[in-house]
Amino acid sequence: MVEYTTIDQYHLALTQGSTSCAEVVHHYLSQIEKSKHLNAFVHVFAEEAIQKASALDERRKAGNAIGKLHGVVIAIKDVICYKGHPLTAASGILKNFTSLYSATAIEKLLQEEAIIIGVCNCDEFAMGSANENSVYGNVLNAMDESRVPGGSSGGSAVAVQAGLCMVSLGSDTGGSVRQPADFCGIVGLKPTYGRISRYGLIAYASSFDQIGIFANNVDDTSKVLEIIAGADEYDSTVSQKPIEKYSEVLKEKKKNRFYDSTVSQKPIEKYSEVLKEKKKNRFAYFKETLEHPSLDTEIADGINKLIEQIKSEGHEVAALSFEYLDYIVPAYYILTTAEASSNLSRYDGVRYGYRSAKPSTDLTEFYKHNRSEGFGKEVKRRIMLGTFVLSTGYYDAYFAKAQKVRRKLVEKTQLVFNEFDFILMPTSPSVAFKIGEKTDDPIAMYLADIYTVFANLTGIPGISLPLFKHSNGMPFGIQLMAKQFNELSLLQASQHLMELKK
Numbered sequence: 001m002v003e004y005t006t007i008d009q010y011h012l013a014l015t016q017g018s019t020s021c022a023e024v025v026h027h028y029l030s031q032i033e034k035s036k037h038l039n040a041f042v043h044v045f046a047e048e049a050i051q052k053a054s055a056l057d058e059r060r061k062a063g064n065a066i067g068k069l070h071g072v073v074i075a076i077k078d079v080i081c082y083k084g085h086p087l088t089a090a091s092g093i094l095k096n097f098t099s100l101y102s103a104t105a106i107e108k109l110l111q112e113e114a115i116i117i118g119v120c121n122c123d124e125f126a127m128g129s130a131n132e133n134s135v136y137g138n139v140l141n142a143m144d145e146s147r148v149p150g151g152s153s154g155g156s157a158v159a160v161q162a163g164l165c166m167v168s169l170g171s172d173t174g175g176s177v178r179q180p181a182d183f184c185g186i187v188g189l190k191p192t193y194g195r196i197s198r199y200g201l202i203a204y205a206s207s208f209d210q211i212g213i214f215a216n217n218v219d220d221t222s223k224v225l226e227i228i229a230g231a232d233e234y235d236s237t238v239s240q241k242p243i244e245k246y247s248e249v250l251k252e253k254k255k256n257r258f259y260d261s262t263v264s265q266k267p268i269e270k271y272s273e274v275l276k277e278k279k280k281n282r283f284a285y286f287k288e289t290l291e292h293p294s295l296d297t298e299i300a301d302g303i304n305k306l307i308e309q310i311k312s313e314g315h316e317v318a319a320l321s322f323e324y325l326d327y328i329v330p331a332y333y334i335l336t337t338a339e340a341s342s343n344l345s346r347y348d349g350v351r352y353g354y355r356s357a358k359p360s361t362d363l364t365e366f367y368k369h370n371r372s373e374g375f376g377k378e379v380k381r382r383i384m385l386g387t388f389v390l391s392t393g394y395y396d397a398y399f400a401k402a403q404k405v406r407r408k409l410v411e412k413t414q415l416v417f418n419e420f421d422f423i424l425m426p427t428s429p430s431v432a433f434k435i436g437e438k439t440d441d442p443i444a445m446y447l448a449d450i451y452t453v454f455a456n457l458t459g460i461p462g463i464s465l466p467l468f469k470h471s472n473g474m475p476f477g478i479q480l481m482a483k484q485f486n487e488l489s490l491l492q493a494s495q496h497l498m499e500l501k502k
């Protein structure tokens with residue numbers, strides 16, 4: 001098979017007849033088989049994918065126009081509904097459950113003729129940072145199998161990293177796409193809250209959750225984003241804003257210039273001068289994030305060097321102070337566990353899901369048996385934490401206070417974006433850590449989310465770009481964030497940074 005590079009190149013190869021969807025699907029199925037020990041997939045739809053591929057090949061050869069994702073092989077996280085296919089959120093409580101409908105994002109992929117090859121492992125109900133909280137067991141990082149792939153979308157990240165599919169979908173509530181992308185050396189995008197419909201995404205913390213994209217490059221990321229983003233009558237929180245043609249604009253690849261998609265399209269008299277001004281982008285970073293004691297010094301060095309490189313290109317890079325860094329992880333864990341405690345109350349063993357064999361004398365006992373046996377340890381910890389912070393007497397001290405922190409962060413972010421186009425941050429304080437290294441210390445695990453939860457608390461888009469390699473051989477990236485719904489600028493800047501590092 002021709003080595004996979006981008007969706008565009010793949011489509012070119014298809015139209016030239018140098019490959020076929022069927023050949024490609026067979027290739028990925030055999031790779032999945034060979035990489036079984038990585039535990040990235042929990043279900044593979046082999047027969048279905050082969051049939052779909054052959055049907056697409058026939059249709060294309062008959063001269064029909066091809067869909068934008070024609071034959072693109074995609075894997076999805078086990079929290080996204082795909083009608084008639086298993087869906088378990090990597091939890092015992094949803095064992096043997098089958099989706100009754102498809103998520104809007106899935107419908108849109110299928111409309112454009114994508115092939116969904118299987119469902120990927122993840123942390124139970126997307127709660128975790130190492131993919132060690134799954135009922136199916138942990139996932140191995142393909143670059144060093146003694147290390148975690150990150151979480152919670154660890155399986156989706158490894159599926160792309162190990163060449164088991166072309167792109168994959170994950171979900172990002174506090175970093176679950178960006179952090180595993182960082183640990184696996186690939187691109188991971190969390191769009192603006194409300195850019196992609198959450199209909200059919202199993203809820204963890206509804207005011208944070210967003211479907212995200214894993215890919216080998218920025219071009220593929222933008223192509224998938226423009227397909228799955230956009231208004232949806234089934235999700236009242238999704239934005240009505242039209243979707244920009246991310247991939248087409250990216251193709252223009254104007255060197256050294258990241259257009260501002262919010263800038264007016266009206267003709268301007270001194271156009272050339274304005275363009276010259278636009279050449280310079282304004283990047284900000286928070287001093288405290290690069291000086292934080294938990295940050296690996298090589299990661300800090302890498303980012304500092306990149307900052308110098310960006311400056312040398314004539315862009316502005318400013319160090320701002322950020323007084324809230326120590327509050328963001330606590331605020332995130334208070335708010336998300338509170339929302340989770342409510343969202344997960346529906347899993348009671350009555351309507352669906354796991355039902356305990358133990359006899360119960362009343363309904364409360366029945367629920368207790370089902371839920372204590374069905375849920376794993378981390379999910380139970382979070383349900384209890386969330387219930388506690390919402391309880392009378394503690395609500396003001398915890399939940400209400402965390403809401404205030406969130407508001408302050410949103411205000412601060414608005415101020416930053418009044419002056420700057422992008423915020424630069426590490427994605428994670430360390431490279432992928434060893435399996436089991438943090439399992440016994442949930443607080444240490446939570447604190448490692450220090451750089452990713454900011455984008456979810458404020459709703460802004462964030463992307464992790466695989467730009468660096470640590471002396472221990474593991475990859476690490478940089479995180480770039482932009483103003484809400486400014487995905488276009490974010491993707492353009494990302495593409496530029498990727499080229500800069502080549």
Ligand code: GLN
Pocket residue numbers: 126127128129151152171172173174175176177204336449
């Ligand atoms: N690591 C974070 C958590 O455990 C993020 C999870 C996510 O984004 N789904 O909550």
